[in-house]
Amino acid sequence: VPCVSGDLSKPTNVTFISINMKNILQWNPPEGLQGVEVSYTVQYFIYGQKKWLNKSECRNISRTYCDLSAETSDYEHQYYAKVKAMWGTNCSKWAETGRFYPFLETQIGPPEVALTTDEKSISIVLTAPKKWKKSPEESSISMQQIYSNLKYNVSIYNTRSNRTWSQCVTNHTLVFSWLEPATLYCVLVESFVPGPPRLTQPSERQCVSTLEDQTTALEVK
Amino acid sequence: RGLRRCLMSMNLHRVEESFRGIKTAIQAKDTFQNVTILSPSETLHGTQPLDVCCVTKNLLAFYVDRVFKDHQELSPQIMRKISSLANSFLYMQKTLQQCQKLCHCRQEATNATRIIHDNYDQLEVRSAAIKALGELDVFLAWIDKHHGGTSAA
Amino acid sequence: DGAAVLPAPQNLSVRSVNMKHVLTWSPVIVPEEIIHYSVEYQGEYESLYMSHIWIPSSWCSPTQRPECDITEDITATVSYSLRVRATLGSLTSAWSTLKHRFNQNSTILTPPRMEITMDGFHLLIKLEDLGPHFEFFVSYWRKEPGAKEHVKVVRPGVLPVYLEMVEPGAAYCVKARTFVKAIGRHSAFSQPECVKVQGEALPL
Numbered sequence: 083v084p085c086v087s088g089d090l091s092k093p094t095n096v097t098f099i100s101i102n103m104k105n106i107l108q109w110n111p112p113e114g115l116q117g118v119e120v121s122y123t124v125q126y127f128i129y130g131q132k133k134w135l136n137k138s139e140c141r142n143i144s145r146t147y148c149d150l151s152a153e154t155s156d157y158e159h160q161y162y163a164k165v166k167a168m169w170g171t172n173c174s175k176w177a178e179t180g181r182f183y184p185f186l187e188t189q190i191g192p193p194e195v196a197l198t199t200d201e202k203s204i205s206i207v208l209t210a211p212k213k214w215k216k217s218p219e220e221s222s223i224s225m226q227q228i229y230s231n232l233k234y235n236v237s238i239y240n241t242r243s244n245r246t247w248s249q250c251v252t253n254h255t256l257v258f259s260w261l262e263p264a265t266l267y268c269v270l271v272e273s274f275v276p277g278p279p280r281l282t283q284p285s286e287r288q289c290v291s292t293l294e295d296q297t298t299a300l301e302v303k
Numbered sequence: 304r305g306l307r308r309c310l311m312s313m314n315l316h317r318v319e320e321s322f323r324g325i326k327t328a329i330q331a332k333d334t335f336q337n338v339t340i341l342s343p344s345e346t347l348h349g350t351q352p353l354d355v356c357c358v359t360k361n362l363l364a365f366y367v368d369r370v371f372k373d374h375q376e377l378s379p380q381i382m383r384k385i386s387s388l389a390n391s392f393l394y395m396q397k398t399l400q401q402c403q404k405l406c407h408c409r410q411e412a413t414n415a416t417r418i419i420h421d422n423y424d425q426l427e428v429r430s431a432a433i434k435a436l437g438e439l440d441v442f443l444a445w446i447d448k449h450h451g452g453t454s455a456a
Numbered sequence: 457d458g459a460a461v462l463p464a465p466q467n468l469s470v471r472s473v474n475m476k477h478v479l480t481w482s483p484v485i486v487p488e489e490i491i492h493y494s495v496e497y498q499g500e501y502e503s504l505y506m507s508h509i510w511i512p513s514s515w516c517s518p519t520q521r522p523e524c525d526i527t528e529d530i531t532a533t534v535s536y537s538l539r540v541r542a543t544l545g546s547l548t549s550a551w552s553t554l555k556h557r558f559n560q561n562s563t564i565l566t567p568p569r570m571e572i573t574m575d576g577f578h579l580l581i582k583l584e585d586l587g588p589h590f591e592f593f594v595s596y597w598r599k600e601p602g603a604k605e606h607v608k609v610v611r612p613g614v615l616p617v618y619l620e621m622v623e624p625g626a627a628y629c630v631k632a633r634t635f636v637k638a639i640g641r642h643s644a645f646s647q648p649e650c651v652k653v654q655g656e657a658l659p660l
Contacts (some may be wrong), residue, residue, distance in 0.1 A: 108539040127336060128652055129339060129340060130336075130337065130339035130342065131337065132337050133337075151373055156345075158342075158343060158348060159344075161360075162336060176642060180326075180327055180330060180331070181330045181437070183440055185444055186440055186444055188595040212343075213483065225328075235613070237615055239575070242574055243575050243576065245573075245575040245580075245616075246615055246616075247580045247615055247616045247617065247618050248613060248616070248618065249617065250617075257575065258388075258578075259621060260576065260578070260621045261576060262576050262579035277315070277319065277447055278319045278323065316588050316589075317531050317532070317638065321531065327633075339466035353546045370505065371505070373507055374654065379511070379512050379517075383511055383514060383529065386499055386501065386502065386511050387499075387531035387532060388503075388533035389499070389501040389502075389505075390500060390501045390531070390534045390536075390540055391531065391532040392501075393499075393500055393504075393532070393534055394499045394533045394534050397534075399600075429625075443641070
């Protein structure tokens with residue numbers, strides 16, 4: 083049933099939230115209609131193409147987000163998306179995003195961080211974040227394959243000296259040696275790509291303790 | 304390798320910052336979403352290393368000689384950002400001219416440039432200038448990719 | 457015509473240190489009156505292609521002080537023309553233009569301030585953040601005859617940056633200089649700072 087367009091105010095803050103090329107369109111309900119049973123319909127547009135396209139899974143939905151990752155997976159293209167609200171026979175005008183350019187705007191998620199320790203050193207193995215993929219069967223693409231100048235900012239906190247320091251690396255394995263034995267160290271890693279600033283997400287903080295100094299342990303026996 | 308060393312001295316950070324200052328306003332004025340000027344898939348994607356110098360030279364000239372001239376701006380804030388872009392492109396042109404001997408233009412590069420000029424000529428000049436300005440991020444991302452990530456973090 | 461009554465500002469000059477550029481001029485004095493100034497600039501592009509265009513500066517159109525921070529206006533490594541005029545109510549002076557065009561590649565680059573610390577056997581450096589233009593070349597060596605000098609490119613951040621693992625009982629020295637890619641120049645090195653590592657030297 084066609085609705086009367088424009089009687090309802092538009093959804094607000096329509097924007098793409100993008101992390102590792104997983105591109106979610108999200109918005110806020112129209113002013114004054116929070117808590118009311120409103121439904122939404124989404125369309126998207128590939129810049130330079132001819133017409134707006136429907137996203138069937140996001141027609142007449144009640145949630146305020148829509149996953150457009152598959153539709154915007156060619157990250158070197160640019161896109162628009164729009165959403166309108168419907169309530170009974172009334173509907174709003176379309177609320178549109180600005181031009182979305184995944185290649186420049188996606189956030190680079192943190193790497194996976196694996197720590198192993200011995201008496202005086204901590205070995206860190208980083209695994210580059212993975213690009214979003216349509217299905218688990220699809221082969222994984224590392225964000226490093228898209229951004230060859232991807233780097234990592236590794237910060238390490240010595241809980242005993244209460245000191246934190248950092249190191250910028252491009253390789254995926256590094257060893258902090260000559261640490262203090264039997265000391266808890268906490269490590270945090272952030273991916274970043276030189277160029278236009280992007281939002282970043284640091285990894286979970288992981289803490290490990292270096293082992294007891296074996297020489298003093300033997301003397302004690 | 305010579306071209307990368309030649310352009311390594313460019314600091315794209317300021318250029319990208321200037322574009323971010325105009326992106327929303329300029330792209331909002333571009334109402335022809337169904338046409339593009341740079342048409343990346345036909346012109347920039349898949350540029351061969353041999354053609355990078357020529358495409359860079361031609362596109363810098365396109366913006367310096369046409370786009371920045373054709374755009375008329377009333378807002379002082381936008382005017383300042385566009386002046387920053389225009390003067391940065393002028394500097395990039397001078398830097399590239401130091402490598403003139405490396406800049407051999409093959410047919411592929413010439414074709415890509417002609418498509419861009421043809422797209423530009425399809426539109427009324429003010430609309431064309433706005434659209435080309437709004438697509439600067441595509442060109443800057445291409446420069447970043449092909450000139451070894453010359454932008455400072 | 458009110459323009460001729462008010463004298464134009466004189467002695468325009470630019471003071472530029474570490475990519476911060478300030479235009480200064482002699483104040484126009486009218487007893488018991490507040491004079492405002494307006495600053496405009498023209499990059500090489502405007503001079504070449506649109507010479508009628510002058511752009512109002514970001515922070516000083518208008519201003520009451522006889523100086524203007526033009527750092528955000530000078531954004532490319534080309535030559536810029538700058539001009540100032542004074543206004544008092546409806547009276548405006550003639551424009552006064554900087555005699556020589558200004559280019560940011562003439563900026564004075566000073567050696568960076570740095571702080572050398574250690575965490576256990578890890579040599580750390582903290583550098584002043586001079587802005588996005590700046591990279592830092594850090595040289596460090598063990599303080600003994602014939603010691604090899606190591607060099608690292610460091611980008612400033614909130615945290616101290618790890619340089620090297622150091623041996624107990626040894627002494628190490630560090631110096632740093634800035635590099636500005638936009639103008640392809642670096643500063644002089646800072647004075648070396650040396651630190652002694654606690655503990656006894658390791659047996660050979």
